[in-house]
Amino acid sequence: MTFRSAYRHHFLRVAAATIRTTMADPAANADAVLTTARECHDDGVGLVVFPELTLSGYSIEDVLMQDTLLDVVEQHLVALAAATADLLPVLVVGAPLRHRHRIYNGAVVIHRGRILGVAPKSYLPTYREFYERRQVAPGDDQRGTIRIGGDDHPFGPDLLFSATDLPGFVLHAEVCEDFWVPVPPSAEAALAGATVLANVSGSPITVGRADQRRLLCRSASSRCLAAYVYAAAGEGESTTDVAWDGQTMIYENGERLAESDRFPKGAQRAVADVDLDLIAAERRRMGTFDDNRRTHADRVDGFRTIAFTLDPPDRDIGLKRSVERFPFVPADPERLEQDCYEAYSIQVSGLEQRLRAIGQPKVVIGVSGGLDSTHALIVAARAMDREDRPRSDILAFTLPGFATGEHTKNNAIALSEALGVTIETIDITPTARTMLAEMDHPFSRGEAVYDVTFENVQAGLRTDYLFRLANQRNGIVLGTGDLSELALGWSTYGVGDQMSHYNVNGGVPKTLIQHLIRWVISSEQFDDDVSAVLQSVLDTEITPELVPTAEGEEVQSSEAKVGPYALQDFTLHHVLRYGFRPSKIAFLAGHAWSDASAGQWPPGFPDDRRPEYSPAEIRRWLEVFAQRFFSFSQFKRSALPNGPKVSPTGALSPRGDWRAPSDMSARIWLEEIRREVPEE
Known part of the structure; x- marks a missing residue:
């Protein structure tokens, strides 16, 4: 057929x-x-x-x-x-x-x-x-x-x-x-x-x-x-x-x-x-x-x-069913409102229970001005409110490195100040320079070498600082990495953003986090000053800010490396919840993403940020997903910190919905894609 x-x-x-x-x-x-x-x-x-x-x-x-x-x-x-x-x-x-x-x-x-x-x-x-x-x-x-x-x-x-x-x-x-x-x-x-x-x-x-x-x-x-x-x-x-x-x-x-x-x-x-x-x-x-x-x-x-014997037709008869572009984000406004309320409440109540169970420590969190740390911060703020604790017990740290932009750093500081949390800045670049010099990394000799070592020195130092600050100030490190990053292995293992004492975002995909922040704004969970900063965060490119860029160059883009989160979350849902073949996922993705003007978009989704994807693009990013999910990133997921499951699709905790070996090959999934999924 x-x-x-x-x-x-x-x-x-x-x-x-x-x-x-x-x-x-x-x-x-x-x-x-x-x-x-x-x-x-x-x-x-x-x-x-x-x-x-x-x-x-x-x-x-x-x-x-x-x-x-x-x-x-x-x-x-x-x-x-x-x-x-x-x-x-x-x-x-x-x-x-x-x-x-x-x-x-x-x-x-x-x-x-x-x-x-x-x-x-x-x-x-x-x-x-x-x-x-x-x-x-x-x-x-x-x-x-x-x-x-x-x-x-x-x-x-x-x-x-x-x-x-x-x-x-x-x-x-x-x-x-x-x-x-x-x-x-x-x-x-x-x-x-x-x-x-x-x-x-x-x-x-x-x-x-x-x-x-x-x-x-x-x-x-x-x-x-x-x-x-x-x-x-x-x-x-x-x-x-x-x-x-x-x-x-x-x-x-x-x-x-x-x-x-x-x-x-x-x-x-x-x-x-x-x-x-x-x-x-x-x-x-x-x-x-x-x-x-x-x-x-x-x-x-x-x-x-x-x-x-049915003898069904061997032709394109279309598809008469709604295929959500964002399986984690329903297009129906009432359903989205309910889902956002429940997801946010699950995260808040999960953190509340953990804090009560271990003696109400302070919360130490690294804030970058990006989506994930922003959302984790407003979850922590609401948890403190519900526990009748001052928001100043949240110790937020900006940890600028070689590529940290002023816009994102300023968003992090402005949001922390608007929420009334304790905010400090620790510049990690001197320590990073020392480490790179002691390793004899080419960057320390003035060469523009921005490899994975250069990136992970920064990511690791940030996490190391947060854990030591938690030791020093009687706190726990609150994780911020999301479900999409865990699926793709887009995190630094061990002493890096993969690790924390408790991660409220681990069950939430990237596409839903954006809408959770929109919901927090629209439902007026916080005052107007907080909402204004949250909107600025939503309007900012998703980037790890680890690689310096010259004036006029595009900033480092996570999605250019691991694929559009919209597509990868689409694939994650169908792999994790149903175990579908890549070819079926490609067929569904074609109906969901081939025409930006067709079907419904979630409420509040900006008109100028509504992409569409060709069969070749869908196939390309399916291969990336299969390679990273099945073959590369499981070892990171096998050592995840605690955190609540949020979506009925599932979570990636080895104690929950997904148990898998860390040393498996993605060969059969890649072969199915190359054999069954057309490029056009």
């Missing part, structure tokens, strides 16, 4: 569809289903879920028991199946079907000319406006076959439909009320291996019911670590005593991917691409999911699997 095909990267395009129902007219309803199915075929959709009793209409009450209706339903169900012979989508349609002595409310699964099986409604409501047992039988105890059009087909709530050519696509179907009970059939099906759960629903609408359905869909998809595809009946159903809104929606692992407008005029559908790899990854990592399967093995081991 072409690299740009969503199906190659194990996405499944699904649709939840509602039609204009014609009551007791199976021919008209089958035609409406076929029209939608053909449109979905053209759109590359692999699964379409329709409402309950699609072919007959849900609201026909006792008419459901008329032989004429049942005969015509069966006739047009067989014809509908035959008409799908050349269509891509698996269809899940509702139909009343005769079996033994009763009628069953079935979800019929159809694909490429065949009826694959029928899942009967297990639980029949007989409360409030519902009286379903009057006409149909519960199917929870059915296991076997059902005869339709002279052929026998699998029948029961225990059916899984598994695609042989799309890894991870395993479908289960249930009917309306089934997902309102405490243990739905879909829950057992998920434990048995279903990844996509379909619900064909009637569900007349009343005030508040739409939110209840959303809650159930979200909960089912979250608990079952699955996709949940829901379609309710809409226009054309009888309004004798109730009304219908045609709500359709798609959820994946608790996140809503798509929802259509309610009360549509005519047919309508919600369409989204479900990430089958993501579902599988979450299940592999959450060991208790399979433990739950073992607990219920007596039931789930009995599920039957019907295999089919």
Whole structure:
């Protein structure tokens, strides 16, 4: 398959569809289903879920028991199946079907000319406006076959439909009320291996019911670590005593991917691409999911699997799902506000507890005027406020070296003074010159040699000073390095910025730190003087300030060396949370970053700092990430100081989310990139 095909990267395009129902007219309803199915075929959709009793209409009450209706339903169900012979989508349609002595409310699964099986409604409501047992039988105890059009087909709530050519696509179907009970059939099906759960629903609408359905869909998809595809009946159903809104929606692992407008005029559908790899990854990592399967093995081991070949398209069909440019920074303003509040509070409360536990020492921190030390300083200030301690117990030090700029140093001093912390300056250049001279480094002889030794002499001295100052003044060194730097190994090991007594930033990626500072400004955590300095810090280039530059030269840039933090945080999220292949990450990054004018940006993100990246750039920085993350930097992460986990993506502490050897090669990841990721 072409690299740009969503199906190659194990996405499944699904649709939840509602039609204009014609009551007791199976021919008209089958035609409406076929029209939608053909449109979905053209759109590359692999699964379409329709409402309950699609072919007959849900609201026909006792008419459901008329032989004429049942005969015509069966006739047009067989014809509908035959008409799908050349269509891509698996269809899940509702139909009343005769079996033994009763009628069953079935979800019929159809694909490429065949009826694959029928899942009967297990639980029949007989409360409030519902009286379903009057006409149909519960199917929870059915296991076997059902005869339709002279052929026998699998029948029961225990059916899984598994695609042989799309890894991870395993479908289960249930009917309306089934997902309102405490243990739905879909829950057992998920434990048995279903990844996509379909619900064909009637569900007349009343005030508040739409939110209840959303809650159930979200909960089912979250608990079952699955996709949940829901379609309710809409226009054309009888309004004798109730009304219908045609709500359709798609959820994946608790996140809503798509929802259509309610009360549509005519047919309508919600369409989204479900990430089958993501579902599988979450299940592999959450060991208790399979433990739950073992607990219920007596039931789930009995599920039957019907295999089919989807034959998905080998072309670029786009990607119908939102891909956050900044996985750690949601574009939704309300969600971002909540995330920033929680992240900042986690950092503050983590530091508070550490200070209480060790006798309330002072806090020693090196401040450079950069993002990380700035954020750590305002975390420490808030922790002191909450502990009713003076901010003067924070001992901030600027430690200028050979390349320290006046702008960043002045920001550090101005911020410290505005916060009311104790601020001192110790110029490390004389000590650094002595060390470099004693090492006979070329710089000491007047040569412009700015190698890693030159840089690390400065980084090491800063940390050495901070630890000795902490000894002298009864304090602890507060670390400032962030999650992105830990992932890329962008820190000086040992006596360097990799080490501290406690690091509040170790669980926070660089991209989120920028927004945390923006949130601190917008939420007025501090006064206007503090906010003004914070804004100045945000507007400054990210640089370690270790290499001197002549007038007119660009300052040393961290991102020129390790890659744009926006891209590297994107990759980190998908590696750490899901373990995705580099080729899949490149595919997602292309959709997220190829066009700066498309999609949403987080609130407050400056218009003039919105980059876009070409396939070649994405590939280049993926290689850098793979080399540094898997092969180079683990030894630094294996000796991390304590600090709180902040993001659900994970942390890199060897005591937490990421345990790995320090002497491993990145070869297989680099080979996958070079083999599978195109340069253009």
